[in-house]
Amino acid sequence: MTPPPAPTAPQRKAQKQQKRPPRKPGSGTLASAVFEGDDRQYSPTRLEGLSQIVFAPDRIQPVRLTRAQMAELSKPELARYNDGRHVWHANIGPLRTPQLLELHEDLWEIVGSNRHDGDKAKPAALLDAYPGIGKSTAVLDFARDYYRSEIELRGETTANGDRRVPLLYIALTGNTQIRGLNAALCRFYDLPATGDADTLAARAVDAVLSMRTAVFVIDDIHFLAGAGSSTTRMVNQLKFLSNTFPVTLLYVGVGVREHGILQDGISAQFGRRTTPLTLRPFQVEDEAGRREFRRVLLTIEKQLVLADTYPGMLADDLADYFWARSSGHFASLMALINRGCYRAIRTGHERLDAALMDQVKNDAAAEEARLELEASVQAGLLTAKPARKTTSKATASSKSGPRARKTARKKAS
Incomplete structure (x- = not known):
């Protein structure tokens, strides 16, 4: 009888693996251990998601380790x-920039003074500003502070024993209609989103009254802008919200005033009830703006956890670079820095510099403006760096005059 052929090398390897006992869970390999990290996945358009923003503990900055x-x-x-x-x-953030603090002061004033009884419509506020400068982030930061303050003042439950929900947050889409808006309100409270527009509205009213909700934040309101009967119907719906719900309405959008939603025709009454606010972008046209931008970079710099980071890495060495790459838009700036840090860690570079950042892609709008801004910086027509304070020769000589030298001799003796 012919003996079977000898097993090949791959076959011998497979046979050895089959004979090995199975590896026990948690036996030391990265894949076997359960590690979720500190990612927090939620949607602020749901009550439980907003609760995570409000009550989740602040992240702790990782320790900055050396390469060794x-x-x-x-x-x-x-x-x-x-x-x-x-x-x-x-x-990273939200950063307490002067722009954010100014906006929060306005929001506190409007919300805090809206203590009207239920039969009176409360004035609304509209945050209308450029895209990518942190409108939603700033408003959600205010929402967190307001939510916490109300719970601290009034307790987690109402007098009737219902959960207290001081604030609601929803975001509109390009396809939002009246029924969809009411359904979004119900979904926030985890209520059934079935029925017609009136049924959904009545359901949401009951939730607002029982949970004592005092503020509605409606983001991306610019999807209402434009001409046509749908816009008129939506403006009427927002007026209905103002008349029906005993809440302060905070709208957030882009270019809303330019589209006439506060002035045109039937929108005029809506405009009379709405206070326009804005979130000013960074600018480097004057010394005040350049100093402000530098302070932001210094604040971000302290938050970076890279082995080779150093004071002035952003604020001194990359100020012009980051201005040209971000156009001063906060979202573009933070996306660029975040991706740069990721690349610096992944490649072992462990610092940010122009050579590394040139490999990092940014959003389309920022990249489109980059060439013109870089040309202005290189030509000396634009800079994000504030002028350094210099000591005049007269001041320097006075400081090193006879009296100063005499004082120095006394200290030495």
């Missing part, structure tokens, strides 16, 4: 450390 300290970590430990840094860099 990272070299001592095991492969799984290093992977988890880097994962924590990625999450941290993606969620």
Whole structure:
């Protein structure tokens, strides 16, 4: 009888693997351990999602390790450390910029003074500003502060024992109609979104009254802008919300006033009830603007967890670069820095510089404006760096005059 052929090398390897006992869970490999990281996935358009924004603990900045300290970590430990840094860099902020503080002061004034009884319509507010400068982030930051303050003042439950929900947040889409708007209100409260527009509205009214909701934040209101009967119907619906719900309405949008939603025809009454606000962008046309932009970069700089970061890495060495790449729009700036940090960690570069950042892509609008801004910077027509304070020769000589030298001799003796 002919003996069977000898197994090939791949067959011998497979046979050995079959004979090995199965690896026990948690036996030391990165894949076997359960590691979720610090990602927080939620939608603020749902009550439970907004609650995470309001009540979740603040993230703790990872410790900045040196290259030598990272070299001592095991492969799984290093992977988890880097994962924590990625999450941290993606969620820096909100930064308490002068623009954000000014907006919050206006919002507190409007919301805090709207203590009208239920039979009176409360004045609304419209935050209308350029895209990409952090409108939604700023409003959600205010929402968190307001929500917390109301719970601290009045308690987590109402007098009837219902859950207290001081504020609601929804975002419109290009296809939002009257029924869809009412359904979004119901979905926020986790109520059934079935029925016609009137049924949904009545359901939402009951929730608002029982949970004592005092503020509605309606984001992306610019989807209402434009001509046509649908816009008129939507403006009427917003008036209905103002008349029906005993709440302050805070609208957030882009270019809303330019489309005439506050002035044209039937919208005029809506405009009379609405206070326009804005969130001014950064600018470097004067020293005040350049100093403000520098302070923002210094604040961000302190938040970066890179082994080779150093004071002035952003504010001194990359100020003009980041201005040209972001056009001063906060969302573009933060996306660029976040992606730069990711690349710096992944490649082991561990710092941000122009050579690394040139490999990082940014949003289309920022990239389109980049060439013109870079040309202006290179030609000396534009800079994001404030002028350094210099000491005049007269002042310097007075400081080193006889009296100063005499004082120095006394200290030395």
